[in-house]
Amino acid sequence: MSKSKRTTFSIFTLPALAALAVGLSAAGIARAGGEVTLLNVSYDPTRELWRDLNANFAARYEKEKGVKVNIKQSHGGSSTQARSVIDGLDADVTTLASFLDTDAIRKKGLIKAGWVERLPNKSRPYVSTIVFVVRKGNPKGIKDWPDLVKPGIAIVTPNPKTSGNGYISFFAAWGSVILRGGTRQQAIDFVTKLYQQVPVLDSGARGATTTFVQKKIGDVHLAWENEAYLEVREAKGALEVVVPPISILAEPQVAVVDANVDKKKTRDAAEAYLKFTYTDEAQEIFAKHFYRPSNDAILKKHQDIFKPGLKLFAITEIAKDWPDAHKQLIGDGSVFDSIYKPR
Amino acid sequence: MSRSLNRRVLPGFSLTLGYTVFYLSVLVLIPIVACFIKAGTLSFHDFWHAVWTERARAAYRLTFGAAAIAAVINLILGLLLGWVLVRYKFPGKRLIDSLVDLPLALPTAVGGLVYSSLYVEQGWLGRFLVPLGIQGAYTRFGIVLVLVFVGLPFVVRTVQPVLEDLDPEYEEAGASLGGTRWQTFKNVIFPTLKPALITGFALAFARGIGEYGSVVFVSGNMPYKTEIAPILIVARLEEFAYGEATAIAVVLLVISFAMLVVINLLERASVRHER
Numbered sequence: 001m002s003k004s005k006r007t008t009f010s011i012f013t014l015p016a017l018a019a020l021a022v023g024l025s026a027a028g029i030a031r032a033g034g035e036v037t038l039l040n041v042s043y044d045p046t047r048e049l050w051r052d053l054n055a056n057f058a059a060r061y062e063k064e065k066g067v068k069v070n071i072k073q074s075h076g077g078s079s080t081q082a083r084s085v086i087d088g089l090d091a092d093v094t095t096l097a098s099f100l101d102t103d104a105i106r107k108k109g110l111i112k113a114g115w116v117e118r119l120p121n122k123s124r125p126y127v128s129t130i131v132f133v134v135r136k137g138n139p140k141g142i143k144d145w146p147d148l149v150k151p152g153i154a155i156v157t158p159n160p161k162t163s164g165n166g167y168i169s170f171f172a173a174w175g176s177v178i179l180r181g182g183t184r185q186q187a188i189d190f191v192t193k194l195y196q197q198v199p200v201l202d203s204g205a206r207g208a209t210t211t212f213v214q215k216k217i218g219d220v221h222l223a224w225e226n227e228a229y230l231e232v233r234e235a236k237g238a239l240e241v242v243v244p245p246i247s248i249l250a251e252p253q254v255a256v257v258d259a260n261v262d263k264k265k266t267r268d269a270a271e272a273y274l275k276f277t278y279t280d281e282a283q284e285i286f287a288k289h290f291y292r293p294s295n296d297a298i299l300k301k302h303q304d305i306f307k308p309g310l311k312l313f314a315i316t317e318i319a320k321d322w323p324d325a326h327k328q329l330i331g332d333g334s335v336f337d338s339i340y341k342p343r
Numbered sequence: 344m345s346r347s348l349n350r351r352v353l354p355g356f357s358l359t360l361g362y363t364v365f366y367l368s369v370l371v372l373i374p375i376v377a378c379f380i381k382a383g384t385l386s387f388h389d390f391w392h393a394v395w396t397e398r399a400r401a402a403y404r405l406t407f408g409a410a411a412i413a414a415v416i417n418l419i420l421g422l423l424l425g426w427v428l429v430r431y432k433f434p435g436k437r438l439i440d441s442l443v444d445l446p447l448a449l450p451t452a453v454g455g456l457v458y459s460s461l462y463v464e465q466g467w468l469g470r471f472l473v474p475l476g477i478q479g480a481y482t483r484f485g486i487v488l489v490l491v492f493v494g495l496p497f498v499v500r501t502v503q504p505v506l507e508d509l510d511p512e513y514e515e516a517g518a519s520l521g522g523t524r525w526q527t528f529k530n531v532i533f534p535t536l537k538p539a540l541i542t543g544f545a546l547a548f549a550r551g552i553g554e555y556g557s558v559v560f561v562s563g564n565m566p567y568k569t570e571i572a573p574i575l576i577v578a579r580l581e582e583f584a585y586g587e588a589t590a591i592a593v594v595l596l597v598i599s600f601a602m603l604v605v606i607n608l609l610e611r612a613s614v615r616h617e618r
Contacts, residue, residue: 079580079581079583080580082583083580083583086583104583159564159574159578161578161581162564162574162577162578162581163581199481199563200481200563200564200565201563201564201565202559202560202564203559203564203574203577207559207560210456214460215459215460215463215465215466215480216463216464216465217463217464326582331582332582332587337398337566340398340565340566340567341567342397342398342401342567
């Protein structure tokens with residue numbers, strides 16, 4: 001009896017003491033120069049990338065400003081993340097996969113208009129693209145987009161309706177026809193054929209990777225460039241990356257969420273955080289994680305990965321902008337809808 | 344006179360009713376009303392356009408069809424399993440009994456991933472089944488399979504207590520009166536079990552309609568073929584079209600509610616019939 005009483009005592013006192021200690025030390029730091037907590041809301045594959053960047057930024061900021069920054073991360077499907085911010089998740093900055101997602105937050109008034117021009121290179125510290133992952137030795141000889149629609153090729157790519165990876169792959173396939181002088185009808189024919197050879201439409205990028213790698217379905221996987229290299233590295237020789245001659249310029253953009261940083265008084269740290277991503281130090285980290293640095297000199301330094309032969313086309317070459325491309329090609333009643341016929 | 348009519352046998356009626364109404368409102372009614380209000384922000388034309396396309400109808404048919412087939416299978420399997428667990432003694436019975444609840448505890452996405460991995464051409468089961476023409480992954484059959492999995496506990500758990508209360512003496516009486524085994528089952532056991540079976544069926548069916556996590560991994564999500572209605576909701580959310588997404592949810596809710604009401608009526612009728 002007395003023993004159990006003692007146990008109860010220690011169970012309650014330990015956390016209390018710990019909390020007290022944390023409280024005291026936090027107060028101490030606050031007096032010495034302050035402590036800031038930032039929340040970075042990002043998309044799925046960027047977990048390891050931002051963990052690296054955060055550690056480097058925190059060290060630098062503490063040295064320069066004497067302020068300790070504690071950065072929290074949130075990851076998920078890009079537009080799911082955008083909806084969380086719209087619905088009240090306290091993000092200080094967003095680092096989402098697509099303009100569409102960041103701009104949806106702007107439409108709710110949480111990010112100020114003109115956010116794209118607030119940071120260098122249209123608020124893109126890095127860019128990315130879509131490449132092919134094939135089985136070892138490339139048995140089906142897939143080198144370029146037209147190879148995908150040859151008979152007997154099965155393509156793995158997520159559902160463009162539910163996945164960023166999905167619609168960006170669709171745009172890339174579409175652009176590969178248009179940018180080579182194809183007509184709209186030829187592009188429609190190409191994507192129709194391509195999607196008829198997609199056996200499974202996974203709902204997200206990671207699901208598609210599982211289908212291709214673990215379940216061994218399909219001959220080629222249309223993947224984010226950074227994911228493709230990770231996938232191949234983990235497959236230990238069972239897969240390889242094929243870089244087509246042309247693909248899309250994907251533009252993950254970063255933004256400060258104005259409404260939240262003003263409320264939380266974290267604007268200085270949040271802005272410094274995003275500016276940091278353009279420094280040489282951060283640009284090297286992007287390259288290390290297979291994201292294309294926006295700094296040309298550093299991009300060139302990593303030519304062994306980001307080979308110069310790949311032409312990246314901007315979304316504006318196939319539509320007015322991202323929303324227009326999505327509406328025409330993916331949205332309700334679009335080209336994508338016309339591919340599938342009731343049967 | 345009227346006072347005594349209003350009095351209940353047990354005290355605390357108004358208090359418990361108050362709690363019940365409060366919890367039901369907070370947990371069920373308010374979210375559902377919010378759904379209807381959100382869907383109500385659409386004009387009739389937009390609403391109709393969102394919920395009644397060829398593709399959406401195909402998805403509703405698949406969602407309700409697969410859930411119904413799976414619930415029927417669960418009805419038969421569940422009765423059998425419940426019967427074995429109650430009536431027979433055998434080693435490992437406890438273990439099997441606790442296995443029944445596992446589908447409820449396992450995150451359904453895990454269930455879906457495991458099922459699809461097993462039944463694909465290179466999977467443990469698929470390498471034998473696919474050559475025989477049995478495609479358990481990325482087909483409608485696969486959807487029914489996972490819905491049977493997630494709905495399994497419901498019929499078992501509703502039938503079990505009734506079976507436990509059903510004294511074997513009734514069956515013996517039936518037999519001694521000259522009834523065949525089938526007659527005993529049909530006239531003695533089945534009528535007693537009927538309400539529990541209907542309840543279990545309704546629970547398994549409702550679970551199947553709402554299931555998303557496991558189905559997305561097994562179905563392959565091909566429009567018109569293996570695309571369930573919840574996928575359409577997610578697709579609309581990705582476009583930040585909250586109104587349209589909720590509209591589809593409302594249609595699902597209304598159809599489900601109507602079906603559950605019918606099932607409840609059937610259950611009542613069967614209880615009354617028994618009395």
